[in-house]
Amino acid sequence: MSTAEGPLVVGIDSSTQSAKALVVDVGTGRIVATGQAPHRVTTGAGRESDPRDWWSALTEAVRACGPAAHQAAAVSVEGQQHGLVTLDAEGSPVRPALLWNDVRSAPQARRLVAELGGPQVWADRIGSVPGASFTAAKWAWLAEHEPESARATAAVRLPHDYLTERLTGRGTTDRGDASGTGWWAGPTEAYDDTVLELIGLDRGLLPEVVAPGEVAGTVREGELPFARGTLVAAGTGDNAAAALGLGLRPGTPVLSLGTSGTAYAVSTRRPADPTGTVAGFADARGDWLPLACTLNCTQAVDRVAALFGLDREAVEPGGSATFLPYLDGERTPNLPHASGLLTGLRHDTTPGQILQAAYDGAVHSLLDALG
Known part of the structure; x- marks a missing residue:
C-alpha cells in the first residue's frame, strides 16, 4: 500500500x-x-x-x-x-x-x-x-x-x-x-x-x-x-x-433528504413516543436515534420532474401551485393509503412552478415531522 x-x-x-x-x-x-x-x-x-x-x-x-x-x-x-x-x-x-x-x-x-x-x-x-x-x-x-x-x-x-x-x-x-x-x-x-x-x-x-x-x-x-x-x-x-x-x-x-425524508438526533436516553411519530431506534455506537420519517421526498420530486420531462433543477419561482407529495401513502403522518394532491393551478402556471411546489411539499412534510 x-x-x-x-x-x-x-x-x-x-x-x-x-x-x-x-x-x-x-x-x-x-x-x-x-x-x-x-x-x-x-x-x-x-x-x-x-x-x-x-x-x-x-x-x-x-x-x-x-x-x-x-x-x-x-x-x-x-x-x-x-x-x-x-x-x-x-x-x-x-x-x-x-x-x-x-x-x-x-x-x-x-x-x-x-x-x-x-x-x-x-x-x-x-x-x-x-x-x-x-x-x-x-x-x-x-x-x-x-x-x-x-x-x-x-x-x-x-x-x-x-x-x-x-x-x-x-x-x-x-x-x-x-x-x-x-x-x-x-x-x-x-x-x-x-x-x-x-x-x-x-x-x-x-x-x-x-x-x-x-x-x-x-x-x-x-x-x-x-x-x-x-x-x-x-x-x-x-x-x-x-x-x-x-x-x-x-x-x-439532522434533516436527510433521500428517497424518504428523515429527521433525527442522537440521544443518550431511550425514546418511547406512544404517538408513533418518533421511532425509538438504536444508533451504531450504543446510544439511541429518535427518528421521524416521511415516505415521500426526492422520489416524489423526481416523479413530478419526469411527468413534465424536466431536469430536477428546472424549477421556476412564483405561482400559486401547492403539491402534497403523498405518492406512496405516508408514514408521518400515518396515512398509508393517502395519495398525492396538486392544487392552486392557474392558466399561467408553468411546469417549473409545479416542480418547485413538489420540492416545497416534500420539505414541508419533513419539517412538519421534525416539529
Missing part, C-alpha cells in the same frame, strides 16, 4: 435504488476510489426488490473501485431499513424482499398495535409503535397473504444483513437495524419473544445481533475483489450509518 498512509477500508451503501462503494484511507481520510450501480424496484401493488439484484449492484460498485478494494483491511455494509428478506434453507430468496415503503402491511400494523395492548405498550416495551414500514408488520402480512412463502422461510434478514451474510457466510445484524424491526426491544436490547409469538415468527430464523465495535466475520472466497480474511464490520441501517459518519453527538438534529 505504498500510495496510502494508513489502512484502506471499504464502505458500501445499499439504498432503495442503488449500491455505492467508497474506499477510504483511514490515515488521511482521503477517498481512494468510488463505484456505483443501480438496481431495480418493482412498482404496482407494492414495493419489492430481488435481493440478488442488490448483490449484483454491490459487486459492480466494488469492482468499479479497482485494485484498491483488494487492498482493503476491512469492509462494512449499510442499507435501507425495515425491508423483509426471506431466505430458504440454501440461502436463496424465497420471494422478492418487501421494502420499507411497501404499505400493504398497514392493516397488519394496526392489528399488531391493538393485540399487544395499544401504542403505549409498544412504546414502553419496544421503543416504537409499528407502522406499515416495520418488518414485524411485513412478516405478519406475508404469513397472512402468502403462507406458503412463510413456511418455506428458513432465515429472516434485513437488507444489510443479507449482503453481510453473503460476504461472511454468517447470519448477523446490529442493534441499529434490528431496532427497526418491531421485534427487538430497546429496554432489554434483545429479541422480544412476546412479539415474535404474536406475529408467528420463530426466533431461530433471526440473525445474531452483533454489538457495536464487534466484528461480524471475515470475507469468504467469492466473486468480489476482496482478499480472503478481510474483516467485515456489523454494518447498520442507513440513518444510523449517516449519524455515525457525521460524528453526531446529542443535541444536534
Whole structure:
C-alpha cells in the first residue's frame, strides 16, 4: 500500500435504488476510489426488490473501485431499513424482499398495535409503535397473504444483513437495524419473544445481533475483489450509518433528504413516543436515534420532474401551485393509503412552478415531522 498512509477500508451503501462503494484511507481520510450501480424496484401493488439484484449492484460498485478494494483491511455494509428478506434453507430468496415503503402491511400494523395492548405498550416495551414500514408488520402480512412463502422461510434478514451474510457466510445484524424491526426491544436490547409469538415468527430464523465495535466475520472466497480474511464490520441501517459518519453527538438534529425524508438526533436516553411519530431506534455506537420519517421526498420530486420531462433543477419561482407529495401513502403522518394532491393551478402556471411546489411539499412534510 505504498500510495496510502494508513489502512484502506471499504464502505458500501445499499439504498432503495442503488449500491455505492467508497474506499477510504483511514490515515488521511482521503477517498481512494468510488463505484456505483443501480438496481431495480418493482412498482404496482407494492414495493419489492430481488435481493440478488442488490448483490449484483454491490459487486459492480466494488469492482468499479479497482485494485484498491483488494487492498482493503476491512469492509462494512449499510442499507435501507425495515425491508423483509426471506431466505430458504440454501440461502436463496424465497420471494422478492418487501421494502420499507411497501404499505400493504398497514392493516397488519394496526392489528399488531391493538393485540399487544395499544401504542403505549409498544412504546414502553419496544421503543416504537409499528407502522406499515416495520418488518414485524411485513412478516405478519406475508404469513397472512402468502403462507406458503412463510413456511418455506428458513432465515429472516434485513437488507444489510443479507449482503453481510453473503460476504461472511454468517447470519448477523446490529442493534441499529434490528431496532427497526418491531421485534427487538430497546429496554432489554434483545429479541422480544412476546412479539415474535404474536406475529408467528420463530426466533431461530433471526440473525445474531452483533454489538457495536464487534466484528461480524471475515470475507469468504467469492466473486468480489476482496482478499480472503478481510474483516467485515456489523454494518447498520442507513440513518444510523449517516449519524455515525457525521460524528453526531446529542443535541444536534439532522434533516436527510433521500428517497424518504428523515429527521433525527442522537440521544443518550431511550425514546418511547406512544404517538408513533418518533421511532425509538438504536444508533451504531450504543446510544439511541429518535427518528421521524416521511415516505415521500426526492422520489416524489423526481416523479413530478419526469411527468413534465424536466431536469430536477428546472424549477421556476412564483405561482400559486401547492403539491402534497403523498405518492406512496405516508408514514408521518400515518396515512398509508393517502395519495398525492396538486392544487392552486392557474392558466399561467408553468411546469417549473409545479416542480418547485413538489420540492416545497416534500420539505414541508419533513419539517412538519421534525416539529
